[in-house]
Amino acid sequence: MRTAVALVGAVAVFAAGVAVGSSGRGLTGPLGPGGDGPAVALPERLDLAGALTGFDACDDYLDHVRERALEQVTPYGLFGGGGWFGATRLAAELDGEEMAATDQAGAADAVPAAPTSGITPDDVSGTNVQEQGVDEPDRVKTDGQTLYAMVGDRLRIVDISGDTPEELAEVGLHEGGWGAELLLSGDRLLVTSAQGGFIPFAGERISGDVVPGSGSTTTLTVIDVADPASPEVVERLILDGATLSSRMVDGVARVVIRTEPAINLPWEHPDAGGLRAERASLAANEALIRRSEAEDWLPYFVHETADGDRQEGTLVACERVAQPEEFSGLGLLSVLTVDVEAGALRPGPGTVAILAGGDTVYASPDRLYVATQRWRETWRPGGSVGWSTAEPADDIEPRFPPPDEREPDVTTELHAFAIDTPRATDYLGSGAVDGTLLSQWALSEHDGVLRVASTVGDPWSAASSESSVTTFELRGGALVELGRVDGLGPTETIHAVRFLGEVGYVVTFRQTDPLYTVDLSDPTAPEVVGELKIPGFSAYLHPVGEGRLIGVGQDASEEGVTEGVQVSLFDVSDPADPRRTDTVTVPRSESPVQWDHRAFLHWPATGLTVVPVTRYFWGEPGEERPVGPGSGALALVPDGDTLRAAADHAPDALVLNHADAPGPGATEAEIARSFDGAYAGAIVRSLVTGDRLITVSERGVVVHDLATLTDRGTLGF
Numbered sequence: 001m002r003t004a005v006a007l008v009g010a011v012a013v014f015a016a017g018v019a020v021g022s023s024g025r026g027l028t029g030p031l032g033p034g035g036d037g038p039a040v041a042l043p044e045r046l047d048l049a050g051a052l053t054g055f056d057a058c059d060d061y062l063d064h065v066r067e068r069a070l071e072q073v074t075p076y077g078l079f080g081g082g083g084w085f086g087a088t089r090l091a092a093e094l095d096g097e098e099m100a101a102t103d104q105a106g107a108a109d110a111v112p113a114a115p116t117s118g119i120t121p122d123d124v125s126g127t128n129v130q131e132q133g134v135d136e137p138d139r140v141k142t143d144g145q146t147l148y149a150m151v152g153d154r155l156r157i158v159d160i161s162g163d164t165p166e167e168l169a170e171v172g173l174h175e176g177g178w179g180a181e182l183l184l185s186g187d188r189l190l191v192t193s194a195q196g197g198f199i200p201f202a203g204e205r206i207s208g209d210v211v212p213g214s215g216s217t218t219t220l221t222v223i224d225v226a227d228p229a230s231p232e233v234v235e236r237l238i239l240d241g242a243t244l245s246s247r248m249v250d251g252v253a254r255v256v257i258r259t260e261p262a263i264n265l266p267w268e269h270p271d272a273g274g275l276r277a278e279r280a281s282l283a284a285n286e287a288l289i290r291r292s293e294a295e296d297w298l299p300y301f302v303h304e305t306a307d308g309d310r311q312e313g314t315l316v317a318c319e320r321v322a323q324p325e326e327f328s329g330l331g332l333l334s335v336l337t338v339d340v341e342a343g344a345l346r347p348g349p350g351t352v353a354i355l356a357g358g359d360t361v362y363a364s365p366d367r368l369y370v371a372t373q374r375w376r377e378t379w380r381p382g383g384s385v386g387w388s389t390a391e392p393a394d395d396i397e398p399r400f401p402p403p404d405e406r407e408p409d410v411t412t413e414l415h416a417f418a419i420d421t422p423r424a425t426d427y428l429g430s431g432a433v434d435g436t437l438l439s440q441w442a443l444s445e446h447d448g449v450l451r452v453a454s455t456v457g458d459p460w461s462a463a464s465s466e467s468s469v470t471t472f473e474l475r476g477g478a479l480v481e482l483g484r485v486d487g488l489g490p491t492e493t494i495h496a497v498r499f500l501g502e503v504g505y506v507v508t509f510r511q512t513d514p515l516y517t518v519d520l521s522d523p524t525a526p527e528v529v530g531e532l533k534i535p536g537f538s539a540y541l542h543p544v545g546e547g548r549l550i551g552v553g554q555d556a557s558e559e560g561v562t563e564g565v566q567v568s569l570f571d572v573s574d575p576a577d578p579r580r581t582d583t584v585t586v587p588r589s590e591s592p593v594q595w596d597h598r599a600f601l602h603w604p605a606t607g608l609t610v611v612p613v614t615r616y617f618w619g620e621p622g623e624e625r626p627v628g629p630g631s632g633a634l635a636l637v638p639d640g641d642t643l644r645a646a647a648d649h650a651p652d653a654l655v656l657n658h659a660d661a662p663g664p665g666a667t668e669a670e671i672a673r674s675f676d677g678a679y680a681g682a683i684v685r686s687l688v689t690g691d692r693l694i695t696v697s698e699r700g701v702v703v704h705d706l707a708t709l710t711d712r713g714t715l716g717f
Contacts, residue, residue, distance in 0.1 A: 007705050042351075048226040052323050058062055061318040062294045065330055065355075069262065069289045075281035075579050077267030078260075078330065087502060124138070125688040128600050130440065133365045136600050137181035137192060140685040140696050146228045148189060149685075149696055152179045155191065157228050160694055164700045164713030167181040168229040173221070175561065185251040185340040188234075192255065193384060195221050216242045218257060220336075222343045234306055235345045239315055240299035241334070244370070245440075247363035252422050253338040256361045259299040259353075261330035265292060294318045299353075303346060305431045311346065313527040315463055316353045324430065324454055328356040328372060328413065335417060335425045354415070360437070365444040366420045367428070371437060372413040395517035409435045410436050414443075414472070414479055431479025433470050441597075444499030449473055449482065449523045453497045453506055469504055471523040483524040488516050493587055498541035503575055505549065510560055515551075517575040532578040544638045549575030552593040552600065552611055555585045565613050567634060569643050579640035584634060589615040592684065594602065601686045606706065607637040608646055610693070612683040631682040633695065635709055644708060 033129045037670040055061040071077055129136045139150040146168070147158040155171040168638040173180060173193060180193035195217045218239055223233040241259030248254075268284040270277040298321075316334065332353040338345060362369045409433050420428040435454035437443070450472040457465030467488040470480040488494075489508025496507035504518035505528075516540070517530035535558065538551025541606035548571060555566035564587040571579045591613050594597040599608040611634045680698040687694050692712065693704040702715040 001705055010603070055319060058294045058303045058318040061321055062292075062297075064323065065294075065297045066292065068327060069292075069717045073282065073285045073289060075268070075270050075278040075285065077265070077269075077285055078262055080500075107145075115534055123690060125601060127604060128598050128602075129360075130276065130597070131364055133249060134363050135183060136493045136598070137183050137246050138182055138685070140687070141182045141184040141189070142175055142687060142689065142694075143184065144689045146225070147180055147694065147696070147701060148184065149701070150182065150191075151698055153180065153193075155176070155180075155182075155223070155231075156717060157225070157231060158715060159228070160689060160692075160701070160703065161691070162713075163703055164466075165694075165703055165715040167715060169231050171223065171231055171233070173219075181246075183246065183248050183253050183340055185248065185253075187224060188224055188341050188343055189223040190253060190338060190340045191219075191221040191223065192246060193221075194242055195219060208676055210658040214656075216240075216260070218243045219257065220338070221346055222340070224343075229296060232306070234343050235304070237301060237303045237345050237653075239301040244358050245361040247361060247368065247419075248340065249363070249419060250422070251339065251341045253340050254417075254419055254425060255336040255338060255651060256358060256368075256370060257299070257334045257336060258358050259332040259334070261332075262289075262292065262297050263290075264296045264300070270575070297332075299328070299334065306525055307612065318660070321353050322427075323355040324413070326562070328374065330355060331357050333358045333370060333372075333415075335370075337423060337425050337678075339423070351593060356413070356415070362440050362443045363419065366418065367445060368417040368419045368425065369443055369445075369450070370417075371443070372415070373436060374411045374413060374432075378617075410434075412437055412452075414450070414451075414452070416474060416567060429474050429477040429479050431472050431481070433468075433472075433481075435468065438494045438497060441497040442494070444504075446499065446501065446520070449520075450479065451499055451504060451520060451523075451526075453494055453504065455493045464491075465493055467492070467494050467506065467508055469506065469518050469520075469526050471520065471526060473523070483522070483526050483528040485518060485528055488528065489514055495537045496539050496541050497553070498543075498549070500543055503572075505572070507538045507553075508550070509556075515570065515578055517572060517578055519575060530572075530574075530576045530578045532570075533581065534568075534580050536562070538566075538568060540597055540600060542597075542602055542609075544569075544607070545573060545604075548638055550602070550609060550638065552591060553588075554594070555583075563587060564615075565591045565594075565611070565634075567609075567636065567643065569638055569641070571641065582643045584636060584643050586613050586615055586634070589613050592682075599684060599686075601688070603688045604708075605688075607639070608688075608706070609638065610634070611636070612650075612686070614682050622700070631697070633683050634687065 017461050044677045052225040055064065069078060073628075122143060127136055127138045127141070128652070141148045142160065145159070145161045147160045147165070149156045149158065155173065156167060157169040157171070159166045159168050173191065178194055180191055183190040183192075207586045216466070218241055220237045220239075222236075224234050239257065240263055243259055244256040245321045246255040263482065265288055267288070268281045270281045290510040295314050295318075298316060298318060301315045302310065302312045316332075321332070334353045356370075357374055358370045358373050360371060362371075381657070411434055413430060413432045415430050416428040417662045418424075418428050433450045433452050433454050435456035437452070437454055441550055444451045452470045452472065454470065455465050455467045466486065468484055468486045469488070470484040470702055471482040473482050473672075474480075488506055489510075492508035492510040492514070494506060495509045496505075498505045502519070502521040506516045508514050508516070508520060515532040515534070516528050519527045536554050536556040538553040540552045542550050544550050548569065551566075551568040551570060553566055553568075554562040556562050564585055568580050569582045572582050591611055593611055599612050612631075613634055614631045636643045637646050683695045683697050685696045687696075688706060691706045693706045693709065695702050695704065698717065700714060702714050703712040704710065705712055
């Protein structure tokens, strides 16, 4: 049975804010239209970089943003609240202060998330997450009986309880949405998606006076799936800004939203070339800033329920906006707390926003971290940026200033929040580390200690870079550095990080792949204890048993030119002597695992590892093999020191195909069409439920026998 459901109804977000447990000035006032609530205390003053303080009133907030905006504004308006654009003027007027642009955060020891609906970890794999007990959003979710998959802007609901998958329902999301991801708790789905411009709602477009401005907006939708064949949209919240990411612990999600500055202001652009046009446009933008009101700088929201109840207004009152002591831009970073199972999405009185940017989110079961990169222009003689853009000679050992003498081009600020209270998100403290972070994997919390892997140096030239691992501890409202080890991968940048217990694994790359093992048992004195240099690099690392790691990345030539997917098995039982014991390579290919860990599956019960691969050419022209692209997956089992193929498949074969390459003698038109087929048939997720392996692509869902990998049933989209 298949039921088409139009997206009517609405979403609302219960946005419990970033409260601070310290004594001090209370932030009070309504949230949006109506809504008095308890005061949210912020400290009177914290004398440390990145610490947060509040505003006494809207006038104070407006004075602050106007003053800072006038320092940053360009003939084209504001860009990212102090990011790359307009940086020269800002750097000069702030006397070389660092500027905020973006942020990243990471995660820690990965094991499959605990699934919901009474399914045990032995029954269903769930999303491949980084921290046990912390679920992450994904385009595919399951409770072991029903599969929920985002395909384009459609939510497909599929019964996977038997050998033949059956589509139960299809929910059409709003037109123009993209990047939708899901969180599942009990009988409720939280769908987060992004849009540009105005959003159609209940079959109509919201008028311009409801959601002012254009640009990026986020929609949060709650869908009741108690009856998967008849899903019901319960609520919707539409708000200004882009979702960085979200995390869910015990059914409560924290959604981190970044809103660009003054998106409601109609910025002028030069109407001609030349200095006079730019000067006139700049003057008009400066006048616009001076005329602006507080609400022009705050994100707007529209919340509706299925019965038509509507609430709209500014997401946060200006008295509830906090600022770091050191200027971090005029964009707003908001943490929304959503009780997914209860569907409590109405904006609450405790919402607090931070005047800062953000790019990546990491959460342990008790803490949420958001990192913000702050850029500084450091022009060198000859116009180069950073330390140097020249490649070092092979026979010259690169030299770096001692850590206490550096002036890094990028500093990453770290903001910590407590999430151990179901309906509150409390600010705990801030700190900073030199350099940039690779991704969410660059951070990990263990026994109350935050570990951070960062690369310091010229971000445009790996020739002048090296990496570090730094440890932090929360003390008195600050993330205080405990220890640091420097000198990892001179002239290289980090390509993969994994923290497992008291050991960290860091992969750097330029021509070869050094895998470093870092002893973190004493957080005050982290130490590199082992190093392995091999061709190519790993972009994702995953534990597959005691003392074993699998790395997924790219093989490379001696010159550092990548050549195709490489799956490596590492023996790390002796941290001082890491060894690569086996590899499987697929020439001229790539894998989504290289940039998205959720595409990776390891099933400990059988040892099965599934790595999706898209191979662009299966053979050289003229060979007696198909020529053209193909998509599939490697199915491997770590066995001692080797990687053996699952179910007697050849080790280098792509199995579990959703798209086939054209046969020998195919025409150019057939080969061209195969590119589209390879894209649509690319396996995006794989999961285990019972004795079945499920693979999902844009083409459909395939059920495979877990032991033999033979197909049991297929559903086409």
